[in-house]
Amino acid sequence: MENVTAALQRDRGRLGRSSAAEVVADILRDRIAEGLFVPGQRLSEESIGAALEVSRNTLREAFRLLGHERLLEHRLNRGVFVRVLSAEDVADLYRVRRVIEGAAVRNGAHASRDALAAIKEAVTEASRAAGEGRWQDVGTANIRFHQGLAALNGSPRLDEAMRQLLAELRLVFHVMKNPRAFHEPFVARNLELVELMEAGRAAEAERALESYLDDAEKLLMQAYIPEP
């Protein structure tokens, strides 16, 4: 009986915790992540409110939430737009990744076997998707890999920060024409990284992560900037 109530306790949060504004924010967040809304696009209060059948006021509350997550940009008297990330934004995202993921790898030496297994699972999933040419899924699995990596810090706040960071990064991925070229090369390196950690070779893992992030950032910048 104890474990039953404990199990239900976890689902409890989903129940009364959702106001309309939060549900709308969840929906819009998903649509942005999947690329239905592209960077720079304006989100009209009237059309979206009509489509979701919520009032403008409720929609505006949802916009505030997503604006605070940096997925939407509020321009006074002109509406909200899907965020367009600059090269400087990308650089900053990688700055933050080095700090958060770097700390995770450094302290993750004494990570639980379970946590590492969850991360490895994401790698094998990415590998499988790569084998079947589902590059979109490769990207998703890779993101889950890094989310799991950050989770080694054991901090809910850092988990949340990482979630937002990766959501922003997805905005950049979507403007890239060739997802394969960007995601494929890193599957093997993710495996290498987690194996170094399993072996307890923390210093090497840290260096591997460093070079991983350096290369990923460079690749992204290359495909990102030259569009005059």
Add this chain to the structure above:
Amino acid sequence: MENVTAALQRDRGRLGRSSAAEVVADILRDRIAEGLFVPGQRLSEESIGAALEVSRNTLREAFRLLGHERLLEHRLNRGVFVRVLSAEDVADLYRVRRVIEGAAVRNGAHASRDALAAIKEAVTEASRAAGEGRWQDVGTANIRFHQGLAALNGSPRLDEAMRQLLAELRLVFHVMKNPRAFHEPFVARNLELVELMEAGRAAEAERALESYLDDAEKLLMQAYIPEP
């Protein structure tokens, strides 16, 4: 002509950047920081809306912003409350501090002389305030010290994260009865830390920060938990 437009570009941000909801959020954030609103207190839509002379809808938008910053807590159908931090929250805040400030100190070895000077300025201000018994101001200066420390990462996003983190911490400070006991001992240690960094002794600085954060967390926990 080029430089003229570039100069004006910098002023662009000041124009029209403030909707009523954002102004209200700024005001409420200040009031929470200064302790006018205490943790656990409910913020009535009606009374606050009347006092600030804004509509409920506008106020709710502001509430959404502050809720996302973890300063307010939204309970469905019961309103918004000033956040009450648990011991686990405090532990998590210090987890994040170790990651962000730790990275700052580690990479701050090659920090600009200017950035270090700004940090040192915060220490001397804290020292002056301590000499005059203004413990509230000591706390404020200490916060500015750590904000400056985090800024060595050179990342706007980490700066913002640090701002929010310290705002949360202030919620904890306000429930403590003896601010002097908590803030005073750390002024000297802050100075020691920045001097180690100036001398380029990064490893020692990192260890000093570690023990600083350990002690601060313990002290906070002691004064925080035992209230049955």
Add this chain to the structure above:
DNA sequence: AACATAAGAATCGTTCAACAATTCGACAAT
């Protein structure tokens, strides 16, 4: 007296309609 229950008040969640303020595009004037 303690407890459960039900009626009532208060507050939130959401919608709707209205209006002022601002932006944007088209068109005219110079």
Add this chain to the structure above:
DNA sequence: ATTGTCGAATTGTTGAACGATTCTTATGTT
């Protein structure tokens, strides 16, 4: 080609309304 002007469209903000939920209080039962 630049500037000025007008009107349409959209956002910013307000106020009122109503259902839903919670809190309070009074009532009744054991």
